[in-house]
Amino acid sequence: MTDTLHLDKRQRAMLAEMGVRVWSPMSEAAVIDAPAGEIEQPHSFVAASDLAKAEPVPTIIxxxxxxxxxGWSALQSxxxxxxxxxxxxxxxxxxxxxGALAAEGEAPQVDWLIVGEAPGEEEDLQGEPFVGQAGELLDNMLGAMSLSRTGARKPEGGGVYIANVLKCRPPGNRNPKPEEVAQCLPYLERQVALLKPKMILAMGRFAVQALLRDSVPELEGTPYGKLRGRVYQYQNVPVVVTYHPAYVLRNLPEKAKVWADLCLAMAHLKGSE
Ligand code: SF4
Structure with a gap:
């Protein structure tokens, strides 16, 4: 990748924090092809103590x-x-x-929508997506792109919203069940319709399945890493697939691939303006 992004010192520091080396004069991040068959699965690590707990059976309405x-506030409520x-x-x-601050009851004005999978323990406690170490890494990624999780859209662009496919935490961070995704997905669909982002970053297998299952026929059998490097569509919004920060924290060499994915998304967004 040529240095068309004009990274300043702060962005380079953030990339260094992400573990991404930027070489001069070409400013090229190291990109290594994902091994075939790799599975990106941040929610697959379940504590034994959590498995022992029975899930409560609530009243379903x-x-x-x-x-x-x-509208946005009715959806939130x-x-x-x-x-x-x-x-x-x-x-x-x-x-x-x-995400970006918005007028009371209005959807934020954003160019970017980050879609993760489901809240983890800290997210459930705080009521906010991507907190803790994974959240810090996501914030560093956004910083490297001159974005922030609550920064408003400027005349030149920007503005971010961060959401998950599931709005409630699966106990023990187990994988979401298909029926849970089916119940919750209309909320994300409406968020996308109201936010009208210009780019969606899909982070994690369940986010990708939820967003692309109707438009990518070969999705089920395709290793996660093979889904990267292309621009898909969801509700007429471009979608780029990348790794979930929680997965990257356990597989640090993958940071370079995430940066390559972010560069693809930025280049596509720039090219479509
Ligand atoms: S459908 Fe979504 S918001 Fe409703 S209970 Fe299930 S996970 Fe929570």
């Missing part, structure tokens, strides 16, 4: 009709009281999302 017509799947039983908080 059907989702209200008309989610696809809701519907999610906060949702009992449409069993995940409502053990949650401390729903995790709707976080």
């Amino acid at each position: 059907q989702r209200p009709e008309g989610i696809d017509q809701m 519907t999610v906060s009281s949702c009992q449409a799947c069993t995940l409502c039983g053990a949650r401390h908080n729903t995790v709707f999302g976080v």
Whole structure:
């Protein structure tokens, strides 16, 4: 990649923090092809103590009709009281999302939407996605792109919103079940429709499955790493697949690949303006 991004000292420091080496004069990040068959799976590590706990069986109440017509605040309030799947039983908080500040009741104005999988323990406690070490790494990634999780969109672009496919934590960070994703997905669909981002970064297998299952027929059998490096579409918004920060923290050499994915997304966004 040629140095078209004009990284300043701060961005280079953030890339260094991400473990991405930027060479001069070409400013080229090291990119190594993902090994075939790799599985990116941040939610697959479950503590034995969590497995021993039985999941509570809460009362299930059907989702209200008309989610696809809701405004931002109605959507937020519907999610906060949702009992449409069993995940409502053990949650401390729903995790709707976080991003650029917006006028009361309005969706934030953003160019970027980051879609993760499901809240973990800290996210559930704080009611915010991507906190803790994974959140710090995501913030460093955003910093390297001259973005921040709450920074407003400027005239030249920017603005970020961060959300998950599931709004409630699966106990023990187990993998989301298909029926839970099916129940929760209309909320993300409506978030995308209201946010109108110009680019979606899909982080993690369940995020990718949720966003691309209708448009990528070969999705199920494709190793996660092989899905990278292309621009897909979801609701007419470009989608770039990259690794979840929680996975990257356990596989530090993958940081360079994440930077390559972010460069692809930035270049596509720049080219479409
Ligand atoms: S995960 Fe989604 S569908 Fe399930 S209870 Fe939470 S908000 Fe509702």
